[in-house]
Structures are given as structure tokens and as C-alpha cells.
Amino acid sequence: MKNNFPIIFFSSFFQVIGIFIISFLILHLLPGDPIQVMLGESASLSDQVKLRAELGLDRPIYKQIFNSFSQIMHGDFGNSILTGVPIKEQIVIAMKNTYILALMALCIAITFGITGGVVAAKYRGSFLDKIIINSSLFFISIPHFFLGPLLMLCLSIWLGWLPISGMESPLSIVLPALTLSLGMLAIIIKMTRNCMIEIVDSDTVRTARAKGMQEWSITINHVFRLVLIPLITIIGMQFGSLLSGAIITETLFSWNGLGMLLVNSIQMRDYPITQACIFVIAISYVLVNLFTEILYKIVDPRMRDI
């Protein structure tokens, strides 16, 4: 049996290195002198020299790369230019908030997506099926920055059920999580429904029925297991859009996560934070992809030999 886990790990490791180099080199793409851009034209020469030494920009580039790589491996992202606070603290808080939001959205999407898909497939062609399919078509093409205001308008302003933004009350998470999850939910519904319909008509299920298995047992042991395989791929792939959607959603709802930190740092021209955010978001994406690929092989025994 050929095992290709080393290849998967190697490719992820390569991606991590690549992400590091790209997010490192981005600072060198700044038109003109990065120090002057960050401090402004009027900064005094001594301040410029100090910041240059602090960021290590006065050393040759290969030394800078190695130096900041070993720093990041130790979890040290340097200090913020504006406030002087270590970036690590901010990143850790922001990461926690973003992951809570993303997990919440993922839970909503998976729970309701699979349920909706199974129901739609079971009652294929019925009125309920049509409602589910058409509303999921609507949610697939709605961008986050419109769905967010729309939900705000309906659930907070008109109905007054939920807080409009911020993260003071525990209910605050509902709106951003819904905004993030609805697109993914729609895709999961569509996927589950189509797979279910395909599998229910397949030979496997016909054989199981012929053996006299009970309907619920067929659904759980045969149909659901086969549906799970494409679902894992789709969920893993969609996680990327969840992360990039979080950038917009967090800005919209003032949710104190990685996306808002990123956008704020861009507006404040605090480039070390920008770098750190891009690095952390991309790394999470790579890790989720790696995890998906491993899970995929565990769930589908046919994939283990390839």
C-alpha cells in the first residue's frame, strides 16, 4: 500500500514557507522607502534610523528573511509601529475571536445545510423542496457585504431582536455568524441534495433494499456515508471563503477579529500588523486544507491507496 501522507505534508510545508516569503516581501514592495511611508515625510532622522534598526531593515535581505523567520517560529511578530504593543497579544485575541465566529458559522452551515439537503432530497419535487432549492440559489449569489446589512436591517432595525454590531452581549455573535454561514449553508444544501438523489438511485442502495434492510439503516449506513465524502471536500474548500468573508463581515459588525485587525492596520499604515494578519490567515487556511485532506482519506477507504 502506497502511502502519500509525506507528499501532502511536504506540499503544505512548502506552502507555509511560500506564504512566509510572500508576506515578508510585501513590505519591500512599498513604493519608495518603507520607513518614510510608515512614519510620514516629516519624521526626524533619528526616528527613522531607530525604526529601521528595530525592523531590521538595515541588514542584508537574506539575513532579514532568516531573522524574521526564526522570530515568527518563536511566535514573535514584533511590535506595532503606532502603539509599540507586541503584535502577538493582539493577534492571539483576534485569532480567538475569528475562530469562534468561523466555528459558529461552520456549525450553523453544517447542521442546517445537511438537514435541509436531506429533507429536500427525501421530498424531491415537493413544494418544500422547491422552497429550499430556490432560497439556497438566492443565498449563493448574495455577497457578504450585502447580506450583512440586509440581516442588520431585518433582524435588528425592523424586528429589534439582535444587537446591531459590536461584541458586548452574547447574542452579538448571531448576526455575523449568520452572515458568514448562509452562503456556505446554501452550497452544502445543494451539494447534499444532489448527492443524496444520485446515491438513492444507485446500485448500492438497491442491493441494500433487496437485502431487506430498513430504510433508516440504509440512510445512515450507506447513503450518508457516501454523501459525507464530497461534503468534506466542499466544506474544506469553503473554509477559505469563510476566512476571506470574515474580513468583510468583521469590519461590518465591528467584530474584533483578524479581519478587522487587518483592515484597521491597513488604514493606520501599521504594516507589521498587516503582515502578521495575512500570515496567520493564510496559515490557518493551509492547515485546514491539510486537515481536510487527511480526513478525506480516513472517511473514504478507496482514497488511501492512491
Added chain:
Amino acid sequence: MKKLVLFVGFFWAIGITIKLFSGFDSNQMIFDEILIQPNFSSWLGRDDYGRDIFHRLIDGFLNSFEIILIVTFISSFVGVLIGVISGYFGGKLDQFIRYITTLFMAFPGILLAIAFAAILSPGKFNLIFALSIGGWVGYARLARAQTVLIKNLDFVKASETMGSSHKTIIINHILPSLKTPLIVEGTYAIAGLIIAEASLSFIGLGLQAPMASWGGMMRDSVRFLLVSPHYALFVGLSIMSLVYCINFFGDYFNHKWDIKNNED
């Protein structure tokens, strides 16, 4: 669904015709009519500076579409070039290009565009650059997969035996076969680009203030959600309906040519 697509197409056609013939100025402000509701003189109401929302939507549409067409052209050209070379010649070069594409795919969605747009100063040219940087990867993967598929077919082998040069084979056999999958991919990519461009403008990295852009209008409108929800609704609906229609065309082409996804 077809009716909706027709309606949206008709709507924008009217808008652009009005723009062409009357040549209105979308930056014209009427301070007495700030955030006014839709009426006969301003069809969709006015925004927080008293500018006509309908006029600004059309200008935003034209601005965005100019950028998106250029980005699509650049990224499909670069992507196809790289993909065909990588798929046709194979070997070490192919390996290298595949590593590069995996690397670019490590950045989810618009993160790469955000990174580049953030570092370069905001503006039309830099926006095009930032969007193209991540855009070519999809085309390259598609072109590579298709090239590998066609390269091993008998008629290409026959042409090779008859002594055709690489250039002849690529131009006469491989590029024509790429046409239909590329149109489908391009249509979906344009829909994605509309959202990406609007997202960048939404977080303040796109076209700058006096120029109309859909993302920027969306950002402004959210601040006035409480007083004038129609502003956000109209901007959002126009983005959504356009994306929906373009996806509809994508599905239509996909269905018409029955393209199977055979990447890798």
C-alpha cells in the same frame, strides 16, 4: 429566471444609454435633497451628499467593468500562456509552475489582492495589478489540465509524426480546444471579480472617494442604514442581480457545451 436576466440586462442598457446621451455628472450634489427617498427626478433617491444614486450606480458599473475587463484580459492571457507551456512541455518546468500555483492557492479568496492593494497606494492601476495577481491561477490550472488531455490524443500525435513544430501544434490544436472551457471559466471568474472588486472598495482599498464604485457606495450606505435603508438596498440589489445574471450565463455556457471538470 430568464425574465430576471432580461430585466437586469434591460435596466443596465437603459442606464448606459442615458449616460451616453445625457452625459450626466454623477458627482453633482444637491444639498437640499440629502438622503431623499426615490422620486421622479431621482429614480433611486439621493445619497448622503445629495448625489443621484442611480447615476452613481451607472458610473460605478462602468468604472468596475472597465477594471474587471482589463483584469480578465491580463489574467486569462498570462494564465493560458503559463498553463499551456507547463502542460505541453512538462518536466521540471511543469513541476516548478505547479509549485507556484499551489503557493498562490494557499491564500484564500481575496486575501492576496487585499495584501497587494494595501501595500501599493490605492488607485486604478494598482487595483488592476492586485486583482490580476491572484486571478491567473485558475486559468493556468484549467489550461494546463486541458493541454495535458489534448496533447495525448491521437490527432495531435499524428500531427507530431508528420513533423509539425511545437508552435504549430499549440496554435492549431491546443489553443482552439481551450476556447470553450475558458469562456465558461472566464464568465464565472468575472462574477467573482465583481464581488472581489466591490469587497476591496468596501474596505477602502479600491477606487478612491469622488469616483463612484459599488463597494464604496455599499460602505457609505451602511452608515445610513437606520435613516435611509433604500440606499443600501439598491446598491446591494444591483451588485447581486448582476452577479446572479453573469452566473446564469456561466451555467448556460456550461450546459451548452457540457464541460466536465477535469482538473489535475
